[in-house]
Amino acid sequence: MTAPLLTMQHIVKSFYGVKVLDDVSIDLFAGETLALLGENGAGKSTLIKILNGDYRRDGGEILIDGQPVNIDAPRDAENLGIRMIYQELHYAPELSVAENLLLGALPRRGGALNWLIDWQQMNRQAHEALALLNVDIAPTTKMRDLSVVEREIIEIVKALSRQARIIVMDEPTAALTPPEVQRLFGIIRGLQARGVGIIYISHRLDEVFEIAGRITVLRDGKHVGTNPRAEVTHQSLVQMMVGRSIEDRAEVRAQSEAITPGAVALEVRGLSKAGAFNTIDLQVRAGEIVGLFGLLGAGHTLLTQAIFGAIKSDSGTILVDGTPARIASPQDGQRAGIGFVPLDRKVNGLVLDMSVRKNITLSNWRVLTRFGAFQRGLEMQHSRNWVDQLGIRMAGGIETHTRYLSGGNQQKVVLARWLEANVRVLLLNEPTWGVDVGARSDIYDQLEALAAQGLAILMVSSDIEEVLSVSHRILTIYKGRLTGEFSQSDATQEKLLHAAAGGQS
Amino acid sequence: MNTTVAAERSRSQPLRLAALLKGERLTTLNLFATFILICLIFASQSDFFLTLDNFLNVGRTLGVVGIVSIGMTMVLISGGVDLSVGSVAALSGVVTSILWLQADVPLGLATVIGLGACVLVGFINGFFVAVMRINPLITTLASFSIVRGLAFVLSSGQTNQLSNPAFQFLGRGDVVGIPASLLLMIALFAAAFVVMHFTQFGRNLYAIGGSAEASRLAGIAVRRHLLIVYTLSGLLSGLAGIVIASQLASSAPRAAVGLEFTVIAAVVLGGTSLSGGKGTLIGTLVGVFILRVLDNGLVQTRVSSFYQDVVSGSVLLLAVGFDQIRQKLAAAVKDRS
Numbered sequence: 001m002t003a004p005l006l007t008m009q010h011i012v013k014s015f016y017g018v019k020v021l022d023d024v025s026i027d028l029f030a031g032e033t034l035a036l037l038g039e040n041g042a043g044k045s046t047l048i049k050i051l052n053g054d055y056r057r058d059g060g061e062i063l064i065d066g067q068p069v070n071i072d073a074p075r076d077a078e079n080l081g082i083r084m085i086y087q088e089l090h091y092a093p094e095l096s097v098a099e100n101l102l103l104g105a106l107p108r109r110g111g112a113l114n115w116l117i118d119w120q121q122m123n124r125q126a127h128e129a130l131a132l133l134n135v136d137i138a139p140t141t142k143m144r145d146l147s148v149v150e151r152e153i154i155e156i157v158k159a160l161s162r163q164a165r166i167i168v169m170d171e172p173t174a175a176l177t178p179p180e181v182q183r184l185f186g187i188i189r190g191l192q193a194r195g196v197g198i199i200y201i202s203h204r205l206d207e208v209f210e211i212a213g214r215i216t217v218l219r220d221g222k223h224v225g226t227n228p229r230a231e232v233t234h235q236s237l238v239q240m241m242v243g244r245s246i247e248d249r250a251e252v253r254a255q256s257e258a259i260t261p262g263a264v265a266l267e268v269r270g271l272s273k274a275g276a277f278n279t280i281d282l283q284v285r286a287g288e289i290v291g292l293f294g295l296l297g298a299g300h301t302l303l304t305q306a307i308f309g310a311i312k313s314d315s316g317t318i319l320v321d322g323t324p325a326r327i328a329s330p331q332d333g334q335r336a337g338i339g340f341v342p343l344d345r346k347v348n349g350l351v352l353d354m355s356v357r358k359n360i361t362l363s364n365w366r367v368l369t370r371f372g373a374f375q376r377g378l379e380m381q382h383s384r385n386w387v388d389q390l391g392i393r394m395a396g397g398i399e400t401h402t403r404y405l406s407g408g409n410q411q412k413v414v415l416a417r418w419l420e421a422n423v424r425v426l427l428l429n430e431p432t433w434g435v436d437v438g439a440r441s442d443i444y445d446q447l448e449a450l451a452a453q454g455l456a457i458l459m460v461s462s463d464i465e466e467v468l469s470v471s472h473r474i475l476t477i478y479k480g481r482l483t484g485e486f487s488q489s490d491a492t493q494e495k496l497l498h499a500a501a502g503g504q505s
Numbered sequence: 506m507n508t509t510v511a512a513e514r515s516r517s518q519p520l521r522l523a524a525l526l527k528g529e530r531l532t533t534l535n536l537f538a539t540f541i542l543i544c545l546i547f548a549s550q551s552d553f554f555l556t557l558d559n560f561l562n563v564g565r566t567l568g569v570v571g572i573v574s575i576g577m578t579m580v581l582i583s584g585g586v587d588l589s590v591g592s593v594a595a596l597s598g599v600v601t602s603i604l605w606l607q608a609d610v611p612l613g614l615a616t617v618i619g620l621g622a623c624v625l626v627g628f629i630n631g632f633f634v635a636v637m638r639i640n641p642l643i644t645t646l647a648s649f650s651i652v653r654g655l656a657f658v659l660s661s662g663q664t665n666q667l668s669n670p671a672f673q674f675l676g677r678g679d680v681v682g683i684p685a686s687l688l689l690m691i692a693l694f695a696a697a698f699v700v701m702h703f704t705q706f707g708r709n710l711y712a713i714g715g716s717a718e719a720s721r722l723a724g725i726a727v728r729r730h731l732l733i734v735y736t737l738s739g740l741l742s743g744l745a746g747i748v749i750a751s752q753l754a755s756s757a758p759r760a761a762v763g764l765e766f767t768v769i770a771a772v773v774l775g776g777t778s779l780s781g782g783k784g785t786l787i788g789t790l791v792g793v794f795i796l797r798v799l800d801n802g803l804v805q806t807r808v809s810s811f812y813q814d815v816v817s818g819s820v821l822l823l824a825v826g827f828d829q830i831r832q833k834l835a836a837a838v839k840d841r842s
Contacts, residue, residue: 310722334724348722351715353782362712362723373703417723 003066005030005197006051006166012059013046020046023060024223026216028166028197033188034226035212036201037241039436040406043221044201048168051199052084053077064165081165085155087174091143098126098139101158129161133190149180153187160191167191168199173207174434177296177462185211203436205234206465217241242438261285261472264322265456266338266425268307271316276302277480280316284425284456289447291471292460294500299480300460301343304427307458308340309333320424334363339418341411343429349414352403356394357383359402359413364421386416390446408432408439415446426450428459432466444470464493478502533776536791539824543795547802554805561684563801565752568686569594569761571793572745573768574775575697576738578789581772582701583731584714584781585634585641587738589626591764592652594746597623598756599656601747602665612669620743626652627739628732635731649765656758664757667750676751686748693741698786710734714781770821771796776828795820 004027013021021043028034038044049055051062053074062069064080071077091100099106102122110116126139135153143151152172159167169188173181188211191198202208208215215232217224217240224240232240266284271277277299284290294300306313309327318325318336325336333340342348350359360383361368368379380398387398390412394400402413411431418426431447432440447470451457461467467474474491476484476499484499547554573590580587601619604610610618626648633644667673678685701707712720713727721727745764750756775792777784796817803813 308722329726330722330724331726340722342719342722347716348718351712351719351782353715354712358708358712362708362720362725369705372705373699374705374708421724 002029004028004063005032005065007063007066008047008051008060009063010060011047011050011057011062013043013050013055013057020221021050021057022221024218024221025060026223026226028199030165030195030197031192032214033192033198033200033212035208035215036199036218037205037208037215037237038218039241039438041220042218042241044218045170046221047218048084048170048199048201051077051082051166051168081163083159083162083164083167085152085159085167085169085172087171089151089155091151091154093142093144095143096139097130097137097141097143097146097154098123100143100154101126101129101139101161129157132160132194133157133187135187147180148175149184152176152184156187156191160194160196164196166197166199168201170201171203171434172200173202173204179295181207203434204463205237205437208237209234219243238437241436261288262454265320266307266458267319267322269317269319271303271306271313271318273302273306273311273313275480277306277477280482282458282475282482284458286424286454286456287451289451289457289459289470289472291467291474292458292477293464293467293474293496294460294462294477296462298477298500300477301429303477304340304429304458304460307333308338308427310340310342334421334423337422337424339363339421339423339426341414341418341426341428341431343433345407345410345414350402350410353401355399356387356392356402356405356413357398360386360416360420363417382420383416386420390416390419391442392416406436406439408435408443411435411443412446415450419450423455425456425458428457428461430461430463431459432463440466464496467491467496468493476500533785533788533791535827536775536788536795536824539820540791540795540798543798543802543820547798547805551802551805554802559801559805561682563797564687565684566797566801567793568684568690568748569745569764570767570771570797571690571790572686572693572748573738573742573764574771574789574793575693575786576734576741577768577772578775578777578784578786579697579701579710579734580641580738581769581777581779582714582781582784583710583734584717585731585735586645586769586779587630587735587742588642588645588765589630589648589652590738590742590745590768591761592649592656593623593626593739593742594749594761594764595656595756595758596626596652597743597746598667598750598760599660599665599758601750602667602756603659605667606665612672616672616747619747620740623739623743623746624736625739627736627742630739631732631735634735635728653758660756660758662758664755666755668754673751673754676748676753686752689744689748694786694790701786706730706733711782714778714783716782767796770817774821774824 006028008027009025011021011024012019024043024047026034036044036047046055050057051071053071053076056072062071069080071080092103099122102125107118107121107125108114108116109118109121123139130137130139133156135157137146137150137154143154146154156167172184176184188198200208200212209229212229214226214228215237216226217237219241262285264283265286268280268282271280280303292300292303302311305311307318307327309329309332312328318327320336320338325332327333327336330340346352351362357380361379368374368382383398386392392409392412394405394409396404402410405413432443435443447457459471468491472488474486474488474496475482476496478500479502483502484495486495553559573594577587577590597619600622601615604615604618605612630645630648633639634641675685675689680688701710709720709725709730712723712725713730717727746761749760771792772784772789773779773792774795775784775788775790777789799817799820800813803816804810
């Protein structure tokens, strides 16, 4: 076999005496996709930052084509053909695809002065670059008008057109729908065919199985193992990442037998909003977790926002515990006993620069204040109680700003706030987006425990495995209309996808 | 299980360092040290600087900036800004004097109506920011201009006498040797401190400044809070305008020109973030002291008055710049954990 394209050997890195990478070695061959798995804090991002020259390694070696190289700064990595595709893309939204692709190296014309941009030449070059990966996007389209996946693809094309040999993708599918993921995978396969080596970081195991040739798992800064895809299973990977075995949730559920839900806690009758959803009727019982599955833009997220009062609906009735509730604002929703966990917890769910304690008590202060002033002791007692009950973990105690919590713990803080506000109904949007596998299962456990205590939960998710394993009952939505209802026992991936794509059930 | 506990423990070490670097207490402490340093420098240069008389001199100049900076701190914490404070301060004096001199309204009532006009301006600011969702910079830049114009229109550009012993007490009087305006400022600071640090209203303002959308989705009545904050800023600016008129025993449409910049400088110097969600009233108080002592000290040490703005601008830049570096350092420590 020829020398690997990239070898990172015995990489060691410490921060302030804490070893975050301990003798980690990986290699990457040309035309291969290597998946890098691990929970948050496992050392994935540190490893990648060392490769990109953002951090300097304390020990170990990096070789390219078998030759030792020095990467001390991002510029070195760039010169060696290493490119990063980050989750958050940086681009100029008002400029065209071609301008973004060639930014910094725009072709010029205009004789000796060479001041003018040669638009024709620019579009031609951009077209050629796009053609390399068979991308069907007009070079003159504004970046702003592209979808998320198209912007990512442009970023990849840009990397390739600038002689990338190694492309690192950090959770590229976090914001993509299943068809978009397939489109991205087509591009990745195109890169492989051109001999580019790809390091692919993701939390979604099913994707990793689809696209990666080999899979490397890190845990607590150590290399746990690198295996060809065929030699690992879903479960063995999770076990490697978490360091313990996590039972298959659906199996456990099947054994524990059906729950017996209580009275109807949330009822929605004929709820409509033009352009979003149409005459929605649904019920969620106390103690029940209802999954709402649909593709991106199907209207499920808007539906939960309308039930909570974050957006206004045109017509329809909402009943909580059988009583009609007039809900026109989030305050109304909260007063009616509804809690809402938004899609993007970092932007909309939490005040990041406030402590865990203050975030937990943000919605429920009537109980905790006397004459408008907080009773510090009571507040502390209540928030500590939720921290213990939900197992919220933070390194700096309850006064840590929520910015510094992991995704799973942040999500628990949002949950705790609604529990503290004593809601009867909880509306969840993608509760485990960007959450580690281990923490994910922890959140599912919490949701089940809360349902068992009589909470009614409506969970919007585009993660079909999540919907199947957590919900007691599943509704599908397509273009703003409910298209199917399935009990947990007879729901399958095929049936759900069929109904969510508009097929009749 | 053991490994995670160990990881957690080892991770907490840099976190603690970061927390220390990032702490707001340190900001205030730094500021206080800066304040003392400035005092020491001036004391070594001027014999008069450290005397009780001079202290009272400074005290007399604190009131106006101090009172307005309370409202400004709250507005900035809520994620906005209020540029209209100087114009509003001029308005209250003008309205009061016009009513008293030209409409024979009793001075007490005239003052209340003058303040009422400022409350109205604040409310309108709040309405445009909170309900119409217009950028606060633009909203209050507009009212900054409109209200200043109105003050000129109402007064026909004239300075009006406001000589009345009771009225002048606020600006010139003493209570047991302490300037009345200073006492008013201290009382207002104390009240605002309680509101910002102990009540849900104050907590909510921090939350709104941190993330307005997250606050809204947590069931906080964001619009109502913003309305109140801008209205309060209008009221406090009006009050400061009354103090000015009382000090000068006259009202002028030109009063308090540039006050917004002094106040914002003091508040930012005190550690309040222009992007909202962060800041303390204690910090603001120290910020106000620093700027005022600086002005006073430069006069005492016979530095040309032309240099005063240069110096206070430089102090602002240094203090905020230093704070920025400190926070970057904290973020770097945190990132690596």
